[in-house]
Amino acid sequence: MTDDYDISTVELDDDRYEVVQSLVRNKYAVRDSAGEVVLRGKQKLFKLKEQFPFVNGDGEDAFTVKAGGILDVAGNYAIVDDATGAEVVVLDEDWSWFAENWTVRDPDTGAALATISSKNKLLEVLRHFVGAAGLIPHKYEIADPEGNHVGDISGQFSLRDAYTVTIGDASDVPKEAVVAAACVLDALEGS
Numbered sequence: 001m002t003d004d005y006d007i008s009t010v011e012l013d014d015d016r017y018e019v020v021q022s023l024v025r026n027k028y029a030v031r032d033s034a035g036e037v038v039l040r041g042k043q044k045l046f047k048l049k050e051q052f053p054f055v056n057g058d059g060e061d062a063f064t065v066k067a068g069g070i071l072d073v074a075g076n077y078a079i080v081d082d083a084t085g086a087e088v089v090v091l092d093e094d095w096s097w098f099a100e101n102w103t104v105r106d107p108d109t110g111a112a113l114a115t116i117s118s119k120n121k122l123l124e125v126l127r128h129f130v131g132a133a134g135l136i137p138h139k140y141e142i143a144d145p146e147g148n149h150v151g152d153i154s155g156q157f158s159l160r161d162a163y164t165v166t167i168g169d170a171s172d173v174p175k176e177a178v179v180a181a182a183c184v185l186d187a188l189e190g191s
Contacts, residue, residue, distance in 0.1 A: 005106075005113065005174035008083040009062045012038060012175040015151075015168060019182045021161040026052075026187040030179055039179065041065075043187045050077070052184055063088065063176065065184050077184060078107060079177055089113060089177040091184060100138070102185065104177045114173045115143045116153065116181055138163070138185065144172050153182045161186050 014032040021028055026043035039062065041054035052065040061082040068076040068090075077091040087107035094101040104114040119139040137155025144150050151167035165182050167175055 005088050005177065007063050007079075007081050007088055007176045009056050009060050009081075010039065010176050012179060015166060017165045017179055017182075019163040019165060019179065019186070021183075021186060026183075028183040028186070030183070041180070041183050050188075052180070052187070053082075054180065054183075063180065065091070065180055076105075079180055089174055091177070091181050093188075100140070100185065102181060104174065104181065112145045114145065114150070114178065115147075116140050116178070116185070117143070119152075137161075140185070142167065142173065142178055151178070153178075153185070155186075 012032075016033045017038070018031045019028055020031075025045070028039075028041045029037055030039035030041075032038050036057060038057045039054050041052050044051040044053065050067040054062045054064065056062040063082055064080050065077050066080060068078065076093070078087045079089050079091065080086065081088050090105045090107050092103045092105050094103065100116075100118045102116040103112050104116070105112055117140060119141050138153070139155060140153040141149060142151035142153065150173050151165070154164045154166075156162045156164070163182050163186065165179055167173060167178060
């Protein structure tokens, strides 16, 4: 199933990735467990429709995450393979003040491929209502379509936003989408 959601210029074979944000803007480097850069991405500034272009470890265009609407607060973001122009998956937010919940969907059928959900609802409330967004790192659980736990996105206390993305059983979960989602979630959730 995951072959249907591969990005033609990216091969993510590890089960653990480090995502680190630049100090000055929503610019990200993704490293595999050996410390090699496998992806770089950045949020394009001053765009009505948000865009996050990514390049692979060789600097080749890989994919772009594009907002479905102008100033999308609770909407969808398509991951588009830059080499083929095809939508690979859609990241769909179920917006709430009390939790961050995202679904990775098939772009044609809308079928859920994975969910990414806040692990601690109390911490999310603190982030939203107390203004502690930059102080409390996000922690998410990744589940397959049946709701089985397959991984985590765990924020770390750091000067720069940093996340460890772990996908233990990725047989049905598209890794590129989950790793891209970690970057996009950080930028959109105002960490």
